[in-house]
Amino acid sequence: MSLEALKAEAGTAAVDRFVRSGMRLGLGTGSTAEKMLDALAERLASGALADVAGVPTSAATAARCGELGIPVLTLEEAGELDLAIDGADEIDPQLDLIKGLGGAHLREKVVAAAARQMVVVADESKVVSRLGERAPLPVEVIPFALPVAERLLRGLGWEPELRIDGGRPFQTDEGNRILHCRREEWVDPQALAADVSQVPGVVAHGFFLGFASAAAVATREGVRMLERPTAAP
């Protein structure tokens, strides 16, 4: 099965398993989240779901919702969300995530925080045994702070690299830049996240720790539903 088809399977499975009529959703960004939007629009058109509306996590997702006829709300209009559905760049066994290679993790994190539950949609290539295995940590930085944040991140053991798209620095929906940060040791993501959060000029980082409660992961053998292991007593 093609990667595209796997992504569509994960997106459809998440909608069918977790979305109910009347829900207020957080709508993620990226290629797998797009497949989830397709499935959601299809269920709304068929009448299988009704009275569902969502808060888009990016201008791109908002535009796609418009094309597909999915009703959108602002966070203020929506209040607390029932469920956020979004992709991820890495998923570890605790369902801790790295996100942000799509460049939208600031709004994605706000929306995930607004939701009572977060479900991840992904293909199996995103499942890792520990965060940082393949993906860099995307860190969103205000343009003014770039040289300082870069130096401070190096001081914390990171190797930051400015994300370039089409020969120019990538710009987020908030007008910021992204540093893709790599490092040797990723032992304690919680501590790494706390340190990165405190670098002046950093607006958001791609660690999503303790957010996701489930993941629909498409494999060549079908969709696997992962759940967050309950914390050790």
Added chain:
Amino acid sequence: MSLEALKAEAGTAAVDRFVRSGMRLGLGTGSTAEKMLDALAERLASGALADVAGVPTSAATAARCGELGIPVLTLEEAGELDLAIDGADEIDPQLDLIKGLGGAHLREKVVAAAARQMVVVADESKVVSRLGERAPLPVEVIPFALPVAERLLRGLGWEPELRIDGGRPFQTDEGNRILHCRREEWVDPQALAADVSQVPGVVAHGFFLGFASAAAVATREGVRMLERPTAAP
């Protein structure tokens, strides 16, 4: 002596005590920082100081530098700064600060982090025995995140209040909003700062912990120079 005159004394004392020819400075924002700019411009005009340039922490400070003929640099042009001079809203005995009632603490913190040393200029009304005694903590939030950040800050024990200026939400140089956050207990600013930093959508908070090494504080009996106490062994 009037408050204005006290602020001018502190600004002048800081320039005369800490600024040397050839330095690259961080230039703060606010009414006392403005007095420091006046003194700096005066010393440059008289020839007492030469080859000094600074990185402004706000559009307002950049404009004032233009009027006064103080050469300005970007952070990228300046590299590491020798010294940042800025005001504060509260100064505790460790020279930990609350800043941001001027609405510019995001850039102020970036510039302070870019400097080898930070010196505070203030009048004695800003000296407190513990942070939070009088000032709220200004927290800068992206507009998209406002309802979520407000709810999460309440969950952390804060009472956030949107800063309004002239009947409309105040807008920072980065296009963000400010929440003035009050609380009962301010026991451990380091822990409070770490928690606030991790609220999604928070771009910067007004705690400046471990930044300032000295403060020029104008009192009715003259300018007192405070130094950060050395850490207990």
